Amino acid sequence: MQRAMRLLESVARHEHGAPAKQLARETGLALPTTYHLLRTLVHEGYLRRDKGLFFLGRAAERLSSSGAQQKRRSTVVEALAHWRDAIGVPVYYAVYREGEIDVLCVADTPGNPAVEEWAGFRETAHAHAVGQCLLSQLDEEARRDHLARYPVQPLTPYTVRDDHSLLRRLDRLRRAEPVIERQEYALGTVCAALPLTVGTQAATVAISLPAHQADRLLPAARRLQDEMGRLLGSLTLSISI
CATH class of the missing domain: 3.30.450.40 (GAF domain)
Structure with missing residues (x-):
């Protein structure tokens, strides 16, 4: 959970999206772990992927709005x-x-x-x-x-x-x-x-x-x-x- 939150925070800092390798560097996570977490977050709707870049998804935006x-x-x-x-x-x-x-x-x-x-x-x-x-x-x-x-x-x-x-x-x-x-x-x-x-x-x-x-x-x-x-x-x- 903590690692997933780190990824979400990292993606949130990139208005125009970021690739998996950059997110791995910024969060200090191993690349295989990063890919696994990104796939899960995309599946759950917290992130979306477009042309190799990751953006916040609707589920994450709802969380932000609720907060x-x-x-x-x-x-x-x-x-x-x-x-x-x-x-x-x-x-x-x-x-x-x-x-x-x-x-x-x-x-x-x-x-x-x-x-x-x-x-x-x-x-x-x-x-x-x-x-x-x-x-x-x-x-x-x-x-x-x-x-x-x-x-x-x-x-x-x-x-x-x-x-x-x-x-x-x-x-x-x-x-x-x-x-x-x-x-x-x-x-x-x-x-x-x-x-x-x-x-x-x-x-x-x-x-x-x-x-x-x-x-x-x-x-x-x-x-x-x-x-x-x-x-x-x-x-x-x-x-x-």
């Missing part, structure tokens, strides 16, 4: 954990892609637990700050398409009552301002979400608090906004985890 994706995910997880500890609130990271809301990461603690998903987040975008913030970043056609698939329904006495009321609220939201939601998704909980847009990808970072701490919500959201400004570069690069 990069894991690194991006780690960046987001670390950022959320940092904000959770700095502000003392649960922090959520969600995106809107392919017509669906995905809550990708949540950072909380036993003392500050995340909101329990008692009604599916995807189906109830109208009722929580995460969903409202993501919908606010879409154009009117995309919003109406989402609501046609997931109609507004009351979850609590505070939930927006119909599509028209929700769309009016979304239109009134100011760009880059926190989206505030008070007990619309779950009684006893208030939430705030901040928009994060890179290219055509809509995303949000959000926080939640018990309703009896509602006076902390807006200051905490402002603090999160400041913290996000410091780490925005690394987070936006990780938006597609």
Whole structure:
């Protein structure tokens, strides 16, 4: 395994391919061993051979892509954990892609637990700050398409009552301002979400608090906004985890 990895690393350094003899010299492997390993790696799809030269194959490229994706995910997880500890609130990271809301990461603690998903987040975008913030970043056609698939329904006495009321609220939201939601998704909980847009990808970072701490919500959201400004570069690069 170790020798095969050495060969893969050596091939990766040659954008235009390399012959077996050169790879043997670079890795310090005997030529027969090199040929044997190269044949195996080609068979498994980690390398491909073209006119006597060896290149990385699709299997190796998938490994590289997977590693990069894991690194991006780690960046987001670390950022959320940092904000959770700095502000003392649960922090959520969600995106809107392919017509669906995905809550990708949540950072909380036993003392500050995340909101329990008692009604599916995807189906109830109208009722929580995460969903409202993501919908606010879409154009009117995309919003109406989402609501046609997931109609507004009351979850609590505070939930927006119909599509028209929700769309009016979304239109009134100011760009880059926190989206505030008070007990619309779950009684006893208030939430705030901040928009994060890179290219055509809509995303949000959000926080939640018990309703009896509602006076902390807006200051905490402002603090999160400041913290996000410091780490925005690394987070936006990780938006597609």
